[in-house]
Amino acid sequence: MRTQITLPELGLPEGRTVTLSVWYARQGDFVFEGDRLVEVLTDGATFDVPSPANGVLVEWRAYPRDVLQPGQVLGVVEAEEEGTR
Amino acid sequence: MFSLPTVLPPSPTRRLPSWLKRRLPRGNGNFYTEQLLRELRLETVCENARCPNRPECYARRTATFMILGNVCTRPCGFCSVPRGTPEALEDDEPQRVAEASARLGLRHVVITSVTRDDLPDGGADHFARCVVAVRQRTGAVVEVLTPDFLGDRSAIDRVLEAAPEVYNHNMETVPRLYKKVRGRASYxxxxxxxxxxxxxSPGAVTKSGLMLGLGETTDELFDVFADLREGGCDTLTLGQYLAPTLKHIPVARYVPVEEFDALAAQARRLGFKHVVAGPFVRSSYHADKMVPGHAHANHPA
Known part of the structure; x- marks a missing residue:
């Protein structure tokens, strides 16, 4: 099952810029639920967005320096099926 | 004695140091606080100063009210509040601040303002009315964070008549950097x-704060600590300066957590009763916990 990694609501006022700063995992890496996957930067602080599932990070849909919106899909994890590991 | 080493600020496609990482906010307290403030047409310094703690504080259903409008009469190089010609005071603002404090369930209310050099009393009477309104409505401890009122003692007296439990005025930086950072202020x-x-008001807690990372040296900070203690200042906050936009004074240096700890220890040795220091510390961040005894701490609803 493919699970999207989305940018959560950060509680920022409208109009504040959020930028993708770095991916911690490469496409093809196996990641675990809760692993920090991608770092986003906003006014004077950074946040780590975690993996939503165990599985393979199959796709980046946003890249370093991209300006992001809340709810935007940043990437996709092909989630591991129950009992496959 | 030593000076802090120079570290160049990061490039525009930067990453911030790891100690400036925040947890993702949880819950809907953020939304509740934002809606309430909008409904009551209130300004907060959290919003206007682009505070990095805003999501966390709003989620705790707390905020620092910014009264006297959202336009400042001074052009400070670190601050993102717009400068210009302010509008007339809103007579019902004290009641709206009190209403918001009550609905947020605050037991410790922080009230700050823009600088209003255009008003004869600098807005002191309005400050006092806000303090009284909040106290009458909620019984909360009230902390004021005032401008310098151009040194007008009658204005300071007017605020003190309302007997705020905590009186905060931020020094912001070391005297050498005043012209650059606080153009029209005086150390x-x-x-x-x-x-x-x-x-x-010897019974009131006096409090001040400094931004670090503007190019100050450790020696200069120690001198400011000593000057504050000479005036009996009780509480000190130290936080990392973060440039609100690229047009503001750039960050000269990101100060590591260990240095904040060392500076706080020195400040305590000089006699401050309470010192809070860290990258995300702001003068009103967790202000309820800075009052000795924490008797009036705000709790998330």
Whole structure:
């Protein structure tokens, strides 16, 4: 099952810029639920967005320096099926 | 004695140091607080100063009210509040601040303002009315974070008549950097204000704060600590300066957590009763916990 990694609501006022700063995992890496996957930067602080599932990070849909919106899909994890590991 | 080493600020496609990482906010307290403030047409310094703690504080259903409008009469190089010609005071603002404090369930209310050099009393009477309104409505501890009122003691007296439990006035930086950081302010005037408050209201907690990372040296910071203690200042906050936009004074240096700890220890040795220091510390961040005894701490709803 493919699970999207989305940018959560950060509680920022409208109009504040959020930028993708770095991916911690490469496409093809196996990641675990809760692993920090991608770092986003906003006014004077950074946040780590975690993996939503165990599985393979199959796709980046946003890249370093991209300006992001809340709810935007940043990437996709092909989630591991129950009992496959 | 030593000076802090120079570290170049990061490039525009930067990453911030790891100690400036925040947890993702949880829950809907953020939304609740934002809606309430919008409904009551209130300004917060959290919003206007682009505070990095805003999501966390709003989620705790707390905020620092910014009264006297959202346009400032001074052009400070670190601050993102717009400068210009302010509008007339809103007579019902004290009641709206009190209403918001009650609905948020605050037991410790922080009230700050833009600087209003255009008003004869600098807005002191309005400050006092806000303090009284909040106290009458909620019984909360009230902390004020005032401008320097151009050193006008009658204005300071007017605020003190309302007997705020905590009187905060931020020194912001070391005297050498005043012209660049606080263009129209005076280091001595700010020191004198805090000493005067302590002299007139010895029972009130006096408090001040400094931004680090503007190019100050450790020696200069120690001198400011000593000057504040000479005026009896009780509480000190130290936080990392973060440039609100690329048009503001750039960050000269990101100060590591260990240095904040060392500076706080030195400040305590000088006699401050309470010191809070860290990258995300702001003068009103967790202000309820900075009052000795924490008797009036705000709790998330």
């Amino acid at each position: 001595q005037r700010s020191l004198d204000l805090l000493a005067y408050v302590k002299e007139r």
